[in-house]
Amino acid sequence: MDRTVEGYLGALRQALAGQDPALVQDAVYDAEEHLRTALAEAGGAPEAFDAVVEAYGTPEEVAASYRDAESALATTMRKPGKARASTNPVARFLGVLVDPAAWGALFYMLLSLATGITYFTIVVTGVSLSVGLSILIIGIPLALLFLAVVRAVSLVEGRIVEGLLGERMPRRPRTVGIEGSIWERIKGWLSDHRTWTTMLYMAIQLMLGIVYFTVVVTAVAVSAAIAVAPFAQLITGGPVMMFGGVSYLIEPWAFPLFVLAGILGFVLLLWVAKGVGLAHAAYAKALLVGRFEQPTSMQTAGQGGAL
Numbered sequence: 001m002d003r004t005v006e007g008y009l010g011a012l013r014q015a016l017a018g019q020d021p022a023l024v025q026d027a028v029y030d031a032e033e034h035l036r037t038a039l040a041e042a043g044g045a046p047e048a049f050d051a052v053v054e055a056y057g058t059p060e061e062v063a064a065s066y067r068d069a070e071s072a073l074a075t076t077m078r079k080p081g082k083a084r085a086s087t088n089p090v091a092r093f094l095g096v097l098v099d100p101a102a103w104g105a106l107f108y109m110l111l112s113l114a115t116g117i118t119y120f121t122i123v124v125t126g127v128s129l130s131v132g133l134s135i136l137i138i139g140i141p142l143a144l145l146f147l148a149v150v151r152a153v154s155l156v157e158g159r160i161v162e163g164l165l166g167e168r169m170p171r172r173p174r175t176v177g178i179e180g181s182i183w184e185r186i187k188g189w190l191s192d193h194r195t196w197t198t199m200l201y202m203a204i205q206l207m208l209g210i211v212y213f214t215v216v217v218t219a220v221a222v223s224a225a226i227a228v229a230p231f232a233q234l235i236t237g238g239p240v241m242m243f244g245g246v247s248y249l250i251e252p253w254a255f256p257l258f259v260l261a262g263i264l265g266f267v268l269l270l271w272v273a274k275g276v277g278l279a280h281a282a283y284a285k286a287l288l289v290g291r292f293e294q295p296t297s298m299q300t301a302g303q304g305g306a307l
Contacts, residue, residue, distance in 0.1 A: 003049050003050070004049070005032060005035045005036060005039070008031065008035060008053065008059060009028055009031060009032055011059035012027060012028060012031055012059040012062060012063060013028060014059070015059045015060050015062075015063035015064075016063045016066065016067070019063075019066075019067065019070070020070070020168050021285070021289045021290060022158075022168045022169050022170045022171075022285070022289050023066060023067075023070050023168065025170040025172060025174060025289065026066075026170055026171050026172045027062065027063065027066045029170075029172035029173060029174075030172060031056070031062060034056055035052060035053075035056065038052040038055070038056070039052055070168075093267065093271075094267065096267060096270045096271055096274065097267065097270065099270070099274065101165075101166055101274055101277065102270040102271070102273055102274040102277075103270070104163070104164040104165060104166065104277065105164065105165060105273040105274050105276060105277025105278075105280075106216060106269070106270060106273040107164055108160070108161075108164040108165055108212075108277060108280070109212035109213065109215070109216045109273055109276060109277075110212070110213060110216055110217075111160070111164075112205065112208060112209035112212045112213065113209040113210060113212070113213035114209070115157070115160070115205060115209065116205040116206035116207070116208060116209025116210065117206060117209070119153060119157075119201075119202035119203070119205045119206065120202065120203055120205065120206035122146075122149060122150075122153065122202060123150075123199050123202045123203050124203075126142075126146035126149065126150070127146075127199075129142050129146070130142055130143040130146050147190075147195065150195060150198050150199060150202070151173055151174060151195075151198075152173075153198065153202060154173075154174065154194070154198045154288050155170065155173055157201070157284065157288060158170055158284070158288055158289075159171075161280075161281055161284045161285075161288075164277070165277045165278075165280065165281040165284075166277075166281065167281035167282070167284065167285055169284070169285070169288070169289065170289060174192070174194055193290070194288070194289070194290050197286075197287040197288070197290065198287065198288055200287060201284065201287040201288060208280070212276065215272070216269070216273070219265065219266075219268075219269040219272075220266070220269065222265060223262045223263075223265035223266040223269065224262060224266075225262075226258055226261050226262040226265065227258065227259050227261070227262025227263060228262070229241060229250060229258050230250055230254075230255035230258050230259065233249070233250050
């Protein structure tokens with residue numbers, strides 16, 4: 001291992017190879033922040049590096065502690081779900097009504113319209129202002145602000161995805177592992193492909209949000225209308241269903257079937273929402289976090305660490 005911060009971080013990434021990319025991002029950020037702060041307090045002397053590493057832990061020790069903590073947390077979070085599992089097909093089908101994952105995904109689909117509008121507005125406004133004002137001095141701070149907002153959105157969306165969809169996402173910001181002038185930092189941010197995949201995610205979220213919101217609202221409205229139709233007919237005393245200009249009267253014997261059909265429609269919606277939640281969580285992980293096994297162009301050119 002090189003006796004530098006970059007060498008330590010490269011060794012830490014290798015020690016965490018095969019782990020969740022979100023876990024790797026958190027571990028690398030914490031390590032870099034601690035090491036740079038400790039070295040700065042020591043005056044940046046090269047001989048202080050060994051003492052700082054000894055106090056913080058070797059890459060292998062740090063990686064082991066993160067793996068143990070993540071394993072313990074995952075085990076704790078899985079226990080309630082396993083306790084409620086059933087081998088009865090009907091019970092499992094209806095069990096989605098009390099499945100937190102299904103309700104979380106359903107709420108995410110509703111929320112995605114608001115987040116999609118917000119993210120799309122940020123991307124379009126940020127790109128337009130950054131490009132349009134790039135020839136002026138004010139364009140530089142605007143571009144920096146836009147990049148900072150993109151990084152912040154990645155964290156915020158990650159917390160939403162983890163809270164509602166149950167996918168492990170980073171709790172720490174993305175670090176590009178570079179020091180130097182502001183121009184070098186900007187170059188590092190721009191050469192990190194996660195900056196661009198996050199923008200892509202923000203732009204696509206509007207389209208997905210419209211689809212998700214429309215599906216949920218339509219399904220809920222149709223299911224509710226079918227379930228309450230018999231009761232509405234009893235209250236009004238006349239037919240409440242009309243197709244092609246013709247009114248239809250629900251026979252009394254069909255009342256329970258309408259109620260069951262409405263409930264069944266909502267149960268199916270929860271299953272669809274759960275599936276969408278799993279798919280969207282994987283998609284969000286791919287674009288907002290990515291993989292850490294492959295080095296970025298910035299690091300292969302100047303640092304030699306694996307990212």
